[in-house]
Amino acid sequence: xxxxxxxxxxxxxxxxxxxxxxxxxxxxxxxxxxxxxxxxxxxxxxxxxxxxxxxxxxxxxxxxxxxxxxxxxxxxxxxxxxxxxxxxxxxxxxxxxxxxxxxxxxxxxxxxxxxxxxxxxxxxxxxxxxxxxxxxxxxxxxxxxxxxxxxxxxxxxxxxxxxxxxxxxxxxxxxxxxxxxxxxxxxxxxxxxxxxxxxxxxxxxxxxxxxxxxxxxxxxxxxxxxxxxxxxxxxxxxxxxxxxxxxxxxxxxxxxxxxxxxxxxxxxxxxxxx
Numbered sequence: 001x002x003x004x005x006x007x008x009x010x011x012x013x014x015x016x017x018x019x020x021x022x023x024x025x026x027x028x029x030x031x032x033x034x035x036x037x038x039x040x041x042x043x044x045x046x047x048x049x050x051x052x053x054x055x056x057x058x059x060x061x062x063x064x065x066x067x068x069x070x071x072x073x074x075x076x077x078x079x080x081x082x083x084x085x086x087x088x089x090x091x092x093x094x095x096x097x098x099x100x101x102x103x104x105x106x107x108x109x110x111x112x113x114x115x116x117x118x119x120x121x122x123x124x125x126x127x128x129x130x131x132x133x134x135x136x137x138x139x140x141x142x143x144x145x146x147x148x149x150x151x152x153x154x155x156x157x158x159x160x161x162x163x164x165x166x167x168x169x170x171x172x173x174x175x176x177x178x179x180x181x182x183x184x185x186x187x188x189x190x191x192x193x194x195x196x197x198x199x200x201x202x203x204x205x206x207x208x209x210x211x212x213x214x215x216x217x218x219x220x221x222x223x224x225x226x227x228x229x230x231x232x233x234x235x236x237x238x239x240x241x242x243x244x245x246x247x248x249x250x251x252x253x254x255x256x257x258x259x260x261x262x263x264x265x266x267x268x269x270x271x272x273x274x
Contacts (some may be wrong), residue, residue, distance in 0.1 A: 004221070004260045004271045007095040028228045033256045034251055035235045036075050043076050043112065045244035050109040052156045055238065056118045059163030060201060061194040062173035064224045066186070068163070068231045069114050072238075076112070087115035098122065098140060099147050106156070119144065128200045129193065141211050146218040159232060159241060162209065162262070163224040167198055197233050202274060206267050219262040221272070227259075236242040 046053060055072075057065040073081050075137075084105045093101045099119055104243075109115040122140040126132040132140075151158060174191055177183045194201070213219045220237060224230040234255040239247070266272055 004223070004257065004266060007070060014254065022226065023228055024150070024234075031232055032071060032235075034069070034248070035232065035239070038239050038248060038252060039072060040075055040245040041246055042239060042242055046112060047080060047110045052107040052109060053112045053242065054107060054118070054156060054158045055112070055114045056158070056160045057114065057116055057123070057163065058118065058120050058161065058267060059222075059224065060165060060170055060205075061188070061191060062170050062177060063163035063165045064227050065116050066232055067227060068234055070237060071118055072114065080111050082107070082111065082113045084113060084117060084118075098136070106151070109121070119147070120208060120212075121214070123220050124201065124204050125190065125228070128197055129190065130203050134200075141207075144212055145217070146178060146212055149239070152216055157242065159220065159238060161222055161238075162205070162219050162233075163222045163230065164273050165224045167195065169225045171195055209262050210264055210267070211271075213262045221260055221262050221266065223258045229258055 011205060042252075045051070059065055070082055073083060082105070084102075086101065086105075089101060102119050105113060105115075119140075121145075122132055122137060127137045173196060177186050177191075208210060209219050209221075222230050222237075223236050233254040236252045237259045239252040240254060260266075
């Protein structure tokens with residue numbers, strides 16, 4: 001699925017050259033409701049089949065990971081659904097095998113686990129902010145695919161999403177976050193570095209995508225400047241990639257201008273936020 005084109009300005013939808021149509025609130029809510037019914041079908045199926053599913057959400061600060069995860073889990077059984085958003089590693093975590101703290105949160109049979117940031121912290125914030133050594137970074141980059149492929153061989157299903165936003169959109173969202181009294185839990189001491197180190201984060205993102213994208217555990221890119229469209233299309237893509245009964249095939253067709261499997265050419269052609 002590769003229909004992305006150059007990251008557009010002025011809310012042009014990638015691939016069309018035309019201004020994107022901002023969907024109405026009613027259309028968004030109606031479509032989201034139908035997709036949430038599909039998510040309930042998916043959960044019923046994974047419980048019946050004893051499946052184990054992990055969905056990874058990566059992206060810059062304020063890319064929309066929290067909101068997307070909230071819409072996915074809203075009507076799912078909390079007994080079989082877990083959201084994992086780990087904080088700063090402890091001294092014990094730092095002295096352990098890097099993947100050990102994440103293994104603890106992997107799903108058992110009948111469970112869906114959504115990682116709001118994941119082991120790819122090492123390729124992103126830890127690397128950019130100097131929270132890991134160069135040797136630790138290189139070790140991660142050389143071993144992460146072995147780790148993921150081991151999970152796949154065990155029968156676990158893994159999807160990796162990267163939500164991509166422009167610098168101007170990130171700046172706007174971070175400013176809104178600081179002013180919103182209900183979003184203060186999202187405010188982090190690292191927020192100020194999101195924009196100051198934009199270029200470093202861009203390079204880290206590109207290296208991560210190029211070196212850890214593969215046919216078995218591919219990266220899926222989501223153009224996320226438009227939150228409603230990003231949420232709907234990510235959920236559609238997720239549903240289209242997972243097996244479950246009574247699937248509404250037409251409903252879950254994602255817009256390939258918003259969601260696409262990563263290719264190295266995306267970077268060369270400027271399809272990701274620079």
